[in-house]
Amino acid sequence: MAFVLSKANIILPSADGSQTFPLHREQLVEVPGWAAETAYFKALVADGDIVPTNRSDKAVQDAADKPVRKKKTADWDKPAEPQED
Numbered sequence: 001m002a003f004v005l006s007k008a009n010i011i012l013p014s015a016d017g018s019q020t021f022p023l024h025r026e027q028l029v030e031v032p033g034w035a036a037e038t039a040y041f042k043a044l045v046a047d048g049d050i051v052p053t054n055r056s057d058k059a060v061q062d063a064a065d066k067p068v069r070k071k072k073t074a075d076w077d078k079p080a081e082p083q084e085d
Contacts, residue, residue: 002031004051005026005028005051005053006029006051007025007048007049010023010050012041015039019034023050051066
């Protein structure tokens, strides 16, 4: 089991889909071992949405201050510039 701080409300499904484990934003919780071993959990850690930590107050504060990695926007997602006639 691992302690994590979640930066968002997330539901972790098991690899076979038979179980789920909810994570609530800004809460330090102990995650079951099966949830910590999933590819989804590892991807969330890599993105900064979930921050593994120990139980000390300093570690919790450091994890809360760590920024979440922003997703890049595509060019087609930007508003079009007005065209001149």
